[in-house]
Amino acid sequence: MFKRLTPTEGAPVDVEVDGERVTARAGESVAAALLNAGRVPLRHTPISGAPRAPVCMMGVCFECLVEIDGMPNVQACMVPVRRGMRIRTQHETRRVEVDDAR
Amino acid sequence: MHAEADVLVIGAGAAGMAAAATAAELGLRTVVLDEQGAPGGQIYRGITAVTAQMAERLGPDYRHGRTLANALSASAASVQTDTTVWDVDAALNVATLCDGVARQVRARHLIVATGAIERAVPVPGWTLPGVMFAGAAQLMLKTASSVPAGRVVLAGNGPLLLLVANQLLEAGADVAALVETTRTADMLAGAPHLPRALGAFGYLAKGVAMMRTLRRARVLWITGATGLAVIGEQRAEALQVQTARGSERIEADVVLLHAGVIPNTQLTRLMRLEHVWDETQVSWRPRVDAWGRSSDERISIAGDGAGIGGARVAEAGGRLAALDAATALGRIDVAERGRRGAPLLAEAHRHLRIRPMLDAMYRPPHWIMNPPDETIVCRCEEVTAGEIRRMTKLGCRGPNQTKFFSRCGMGPCQGRICGPVVAAILAAENRLSPQEVGAYRIRPPLKPVPLAAIATLAATDGTPEPSRKT
Secondary structure, three states, rough: OOOOOOOOOEEEEEEEEEEEEEEEOOOHHHHHHHHHOOOOEEEOOOOOOOOOOOOOOOOOOOOOEEOOEEEEEEHHHEOOOOOOEEEEEEEOOOOOOOOOOO | OOOOOOOOEOOOOHHHHHHHHHHHHHOOOEEEEEEOOOOOOOOOOOOOOOOHHHHHHHOHHHHHHHHHHHHHHHHOOOOOOEEEEEEOOOOOOEEEOOOEEEEEEEEEEEEOOOOOOEEOOOOOOOOOOOEHHHHHHHHHHHOEEEEOOEEEEEEEEHHHHHHHHHHHHHHHOEEEEEEEEOHHHHHHHHHHHHHHHHHHHHHHHHHHHHHHHHHHOEEEOOOOOEEEEEOOOOOOOOEEEEEEEEEEEEEHHHHHHEEEEOOHHHHHHHOOOOOEEEOOEEEEOOOOOOOOOOOOOEEEOOHHHOOOOOOHHHHHHHHHHHHHHHHHHHOOOOHHHHHHHHHHHHHHHHHHHHHHHHHHHHOHHHHHHHOOOOOOOOOOOEEHHHHHHHHHHHHOOHHHHHHHHHHHOOOOOOOOOOHHHHHHHHHHHHHOOHHOOOOEEEOOOOOOOOOHHHHHOOOOOOOOOOOOOO
């Protein structure tokens, strides 16, 4: 959905998006990296299942929620990319996991 | 981090950077908190990290932010970045979250500098991927040196729309169209304010230069547009507009919407400060005096969060709030505050001369805030304008009632986006004034906080303060 003006500028940072390697650039937010990699939508809504992508890029709209290193519903626009980061886009309603061990 | 600060500044944008540097210069123990990884706020976003090439591209107004960032870093103020404020209690204990750890810092005087947010533009289809706020595209330029791929259509009104169109064009993006809702009547409404605006001639000259650039580039430029709607199934494919010539469909890969910016009142609402309706700017703002002091004498508001004035007014406002805080804390006397404040008040006044014209010309059109029934208003909980209207038939008069009936405003964004739209619909349906309709009641946490972080905070904090919340 976006493209870098100078594709070689900035140190490459490899992250994992839904199990696949994506090369971001140092200093980018996770949301920026996903937009530049064309990984849109970032999520489907838990209510109607509609696709969504970042809207404000400043931490206000909460449309860019993704799972980062196991933590769900993180604002992707507020977190800079880090090498080896595991990002998962969110496509269904999360279920509460009940620990059945008795 | 100090457990207590004389002056705690929330937000390190234009106002916050200026406020913190000034407070520290006055010998006050100063802490400034910001959610981003570096100072700058949104206008000067990325100012400490931006490449020389991009800084050049973004122009001298943007590069001015370096002066503020340098002064802040040279000052004795403690700058805490990556720090989210999620609550402030009645004793001015400010609860923060940084790297998963919750902490509290007590403020003797609080300066809120949380700036502005973009006003929602709830047109049909605005939830589709590919639709963003215009300011968001500018942030992609500032932070990631990136521009929208494919055909870009910008739509709405306001000086930022024009600026972003220019910046994208100059950066080589495929700007297919600029669709302004501004009518000739709006331009005429701005005309009486022109003599005053001439006192801020620099802004006018920039506006004219931007228009010339767009004309030269032969960008399709529509004015007086109504009935905006984004068309698409899984993503934006086109923008539908109504013009004097009829209905037009403009193909687009990315649609950038904008209808001005409004004060970010989330924190000031949480603190139950008094707010006033600003009919000129069509938004709520906290009530403040000339120095930024709010209805709570221990709390000041500086910058766009106290009413939209732009970066230079915010900068002066930050310094004024710091001088005022120093007076409140007994560091300087009222005469000293007056001496140091006079040139800053004059500076703010000079930059504000352009505002009445901009506010009159770029008033958000009534129809944008009252969208067709099928339009989603609350993006988080997917509540439509029609559902809000139906709830008025059940007797709902305020946004806290529609929230109760429908969860509208109860999603992750906590009503930041839909609040003003819901209020506008309720006002129109019930024929009430904005004051009668009111606004969402904001409660902590202001942003999601992991339960574990709150638990550790509770374990380390033996003296809980009485809550002001009801």
